[in-house]
Amino acid sequence: MHTRRRYHHGDLRAALLTRAEETLREKGPAALSLRELARDLGVSHAAPSRHFKDKQALLDALALVGFGRLAEAMAAAQRGTGESFAERLRAGARAYVDFATADAELLDLMYSIKHTPEASEELSAAAQRWTEEMMSLIVDAQRRGEVREGSPERVGIEVFSTLHGYATLAASDSLPPDVCTQDLDELVAYILRGCAPEKSA
Amino acid sequence: MHTRRRYHHGDLRAALLTRAEETLREKGPAALSLRELARDLGVSHAAPSRHFKDKQALLDALALVGFGRLAEAMAAAQRGTGESFAERLRAGARAYVDFATADAELLDLMYSIKHTPEASEELSAAAQRWTEEMMSLIVDAQRRGEVREGSPERVGIEVFSTLHGYATLAASDSLPPDVCTQDLDELVAYILRGCAPEKSA
DNA sequence: ACCTGAACACCGTTCAAGT
DNA sequence: ACCTGAACACCGTTCAAGT
Numbered sequence: 001m002h003t004r005r006r007y008h009h010g011d012l013r014a015a016l017l018t019r020a021e022e023t024l025r026e027k028g029p030a031a032l033s034l035r036e037l038a039r040d041l042g043v044s045h046a047a048p049s050r051h052f053k054d055k056q057a058l059l060d061a062l063a064l065v066g067f068g069r070l071a072e073a074m075a076a077a078q079r080g081t082g083e084s085f086a087e088r089l090r091a092g093a094r095a096y097v098d099f100a101t102a103d104a105e106l107l108d109l110m111y112s113i114k115h116t117p118e119a120s121e122e123l124s125a126a127a128q129r130w131t132e133e134m135m136s137l138i139v140d141a142q143r144r145g146e147v148r149e150g151s152p153e154r155v156g157i158e159v160f161s162t163l164h165g166y167a168t169l170a171a172s173d174s175l176p177p178d179v180c181t182q183d184l185d186e187l188v189a190y191i192l193r194g195c196a197p198e199k200s201a
Numbered sequence: 202m203h204t205r206r207r208y209h210h211g212d213l214r215a216a217l218l219t220r221a222e223e224t225l226r227e228k229g230p231a232a233l234s235l236r237e238l239a240r241d242l243g244v245s246h247a248a249p250s251r252h253f254k255d256k257q258a259l260l261d262a263l264a265l266v267g268f269g270r271l272a273e274a275m276a277a278a279q280r281g282t283g284e285s286f287a288e289r290l291r292a293g294a295r296a297y298v299d300f301a302t303a304d305a306e307l308l309d310l311m312y313s314i315k316h317t318p319e320a321s322e323e324l325s326a327a328a329q330r331w332t333e334e335m336m337s338l339i340v341d342a343q344r345r346g347e348v349r350e351g352s353p354e355r356v357g358i359e360v361f362s363t364l365h366g367y368a369t370l371a372a373s374d375s376l377p378p379d380v381c382t383q384d385l386d387e388l389v390a391y392i393l394r395g396c397a398p399e400k401s402a
Numbered sequence: 403a404c405c406t407g408a409a410c411a412c413c414g415t416t417c418a419a420g421t
Numbered sequence: 422a423c424c425t426g427a428a429c430a431c432c433g434t435t436c437a438a439g440t
Contacts, residue, residue, distance in 0.1 A: 034413085034415095035414075036412095036413095043425090044425045044426070045413095045414090045425095046415085046417090046424075046427095047423080049416080050422085050423060051423095054414090055415095108313060111375065157367070157376060157377070158367075160366070160370075161362075161363050161364075161366035161370060162362050163362075163366065164366040164369070164370060165362035165365040166358070166359075166362035166366070169358070169361075169362060174312065174332075176358070187359055190395040193394050193397070194391040194395035195394075196394070213404085234433085235434095236432065236433075237431095237432095245405065245407070247406065247434085247435080247436090248404080248405055248406080250433090251403085251405070254434095255433090255434090256434095
């Protein structure tokens, strides 16, 4: 019975991240401590430092996981829908809001990371990739004549601001409960009006 | 020279809040410690507990200050502008984004406070009052026929989501730098399109 | 009423030493 | 390569005691 565990249980790094995400969701960001994580996993309190030089490094890695999961959810949502901008936007909005309410603390972490130059390059890249997907959705819609012309970056930011604002407000329980997730369709309609092509076609 | 200071410098509670806001802005939320605050103010590390039972209590009070300052800024912005919804929205948007970029960490704090039932009643009330002002702006605009009809709460949330999303993204440097604050007018135009009255008048 | 000083249990980080 | 154990400087919180 020597395969039971080599030194600990195989992949401390991954275990730390999974456990960190759990406690983040269950007990909030304030309760996240390296020492408790180590305790939960049955290793010494100094062990995590082999895998994350810093507590911040762990948080960065956690945010990275978040962006990965989010990108995945968005991609999946896009696969199961039609080609029109309205449909793709609706699917994306649903996926984003679902992610935000299911993983509110993680989303918070993803955006509380100051995107300063010295922040993890991987992380910036992930955030970058994420916004680029947003942009390509807009560019496509412009090509199809379903979104007004002009800088896709500007339009993308407007759309994304609405989505992001709604999702974070929903995630922090700052929305009147009766308005919550049901009428996402209304939000989508509002966004569509905001970026609809000019009438004089 | 006995008036120099009574016991310390008069109003520790206020001093703690002011200093806390400073360090929040200058060194971020992670650097905010009761003990350092006490050190900065030249009192013992146990002194703050007379005024805030908890670190969380201080954070709540800080968030409350934030809502106060924000409401003030918004009111001031409204006073210096015209009566049309477009003008009032533009002024409000400018004030909100300015607040968010000037006091990013504070805004973060204000919305990271879970608005749970047991959260400070004062705080919930402040947040409430703040959204109500938003709503009255919408109701007014509806009366003037400048905003589409329907639940003012729903429209308000749409408008506020866009503003809040934009402001927080700007505050966390998640916006392409070239898009930043200049074209707030474009954002306002987008919002106006989103909540404009139906064409069939 | 307001503050101090000591005490307690907890952190993050580092570093020699073990396997 | 990966982890331990002890050490250090820092926390938040509490509580008797001082003025």
